[in-house]
Amino acid sequence: MNPNKVFTVKRKFEYNVKISGGTKTCFINGICIMPSGRAIIVDSINTNVKLLDQQFKLVSHCDISGLLKGICLTTSSQVA
Known part of the structure; x- marks a missing residue:
């Protein structure tokens, strides 16, 4: 990836x-x-x-204690 490339938001x-x-x-x-x-x-x-459906409507949520900084996919059905 070129670090000098500029990306433009289209929508x-x-x-x-x-x-x-x-x-x-x-x-x-x-x-x-x-x-x-x-x-x-x-x-x-x-x-x-929060879990959102394919139209980005809220489906479910789970309260978490502690500091939340990010999320990533670990398997096809799990995140960390």
Whole structure:
């Protein structure tokens, strides 16, 4: 990869990933796309991990204790 290459954003989309009834603003600092097309995102302000469907609609979430910094795919069905 050429470190001098400049990338241009061609399109921008915004999606609501707030949990129903939640009051805090989301701070997404990790995104991982699964082979199924679903996305898993890390919300460090609300200390949870969220599962989104292929249209990026919130499907489920899991509260996590501790500091959340990122996420990566480890197998076709697991993340770390």
